[in-house]
Amino acid sequence: RPLLNTHDVGQTLHWYEEVGSTNDVAKGLAEEGALHGEVVVAERQTAGRGRRGRSWSSPARRNVYLSAVLRPDLPPARAPELTLLASVAVCQAVRQAGVAAAGIKWPNDVLASGRKLAGVLTEMAAEVERVQWVVIGIGVNVNAAAADFPEELRGVATSLLLERGAPVPRALFAAAVLTALEEWLDRHADEGFGPVRAAWREMSDTLGREVRIRGGAAELTGVAEDIDEAGALLVRTATGLERVVAGDVELLRP
Ligand code: BT5
Structure with missing residues (x-):
């Protein structure tokens, strides 16, 4: 079985040693006509972004920073479904990597032991009726040790390494995320939001709280x-x- 078990997502991969933000690179590619499923991945980000102008800590060669250009056939109002879909895909890959207790905090965080393991940043361009492109940015702390996090994130952030006590090959993990992402995108295209919603509920750390x-x-x-x-x-x-x-x-x- 190939590492990356997809038709589209990640089959064209733009790899960088360093970028400001993989989302910004992917948005530029999308504007220039990048195809559905093209992915930007970087070893480190100098201006990794969260939502609302917050930053994403992106130390070199420890974690996964990637952004996928998607061209879903969706009205803009339904784009938020893709953020939840991406969180489900990431949580699934995290669980497969051996962190069985990982869960999702609405809308875009994957948590383990109450700490943040991954985040999703969705950006899009739309015409009135149709989404032109969506960029889904995914950051996962894979092999970051406590010392790799800035002071203010200690006790707030965690990684696969910290949760499992053993490192995870980053390429293998990135391929698992992209494979899960495509599986859920295909399912979403065929069956709508229902199955994503059901999986999200099962993985939720938020409901009932x-x-x-x-x-x-x-x-x-x-x-x-x-x-x-x-x-x-x-x-x-x-x-x-x-x-x-x-x-x-x-x-x-x-
Ligand atoms: C997010 O924002 O969780 C979305 C993060 C998306 C990052 C990816 S990396 C690839 C792509 N390129 C980018 O530039 N971004 C995407 P938000 O919910 O706003 O959470 C941000 C908050 O999480 C920060 O204010 C910190 O408190 C915390 N944080 C920052 N870096 C972290 C890290 N590495 N691990 C855990 N928490 C972190």
């Missing part, structure tokens, strides 16, 4: 009950059920 949501339309606290058919988080608050489409989730109790 008391959460505080910040950075979205409003700040609120309640119990995360479910995700809806569009991937929005449904939170039961003292005053009713709130539908959250964007924001940062803080898990309030174990």
Whole structure:
């Protein structure tokens, strides 16, 4: 069985020793007409990005930093489904790599032992009706040791190495992520969001938990009950059920 078991995703690979952000490189390629499934991967990033202008710590040759150009046949309003889909693919690959207890924090984090192991950053360009391209950026801490993280991330971030106690070959792991990503994209194209939603629920570290949501339309606290058919988080608050489409989730109790 080949390492990379895909038709499209990752079959064209743009490899860099160093970039600012793989998402920025992938967006440039997408604008120039890159095909569905082209992937940018880098050994390190000097300006790795999270959401809302936050940064992504990207030490050299320890972790996986990659971005896939996708051309899904979707209206722009459904693009958020792809963030959840990518989180499911990453969580699946992480579990296969031996971290069985990994789970997903809505919308884009993969956690283990309550610490962040991976993040997903989705960006897109759309016309009125149709998505032109989506870039899905994935950062996974693979072989980072505690000392590879900046001070402020110690106790907040973890890696496959720290969770398993043994290193994981990065190329093998990246191939597993891309293979899982394509499997879920194919399934999403054929069957819609339903199967992704079911897998997300099973992998969720968020549902049933008391959460505080910040950075979205409003700040609120309640119990995360479910995700809806569009991937929005449904939170039961003292005053009713709130539908959250964007924001940062803080898990309030174990
Ligand atoms: C994310 O943002 O989690 C999305 C991260 C996406 C990174 C990939 S790497 C390849 C591609 N190219 C890019 O430039 N980006 C993508 P957010 O939910 O906003 O979380 C950011 C927060 O996570 C930061 O403010 C830190 O608190 C924390 N953080 C930063 N680096 C981390 C790391 N390596 N591991 C764990 N947590 C980290």
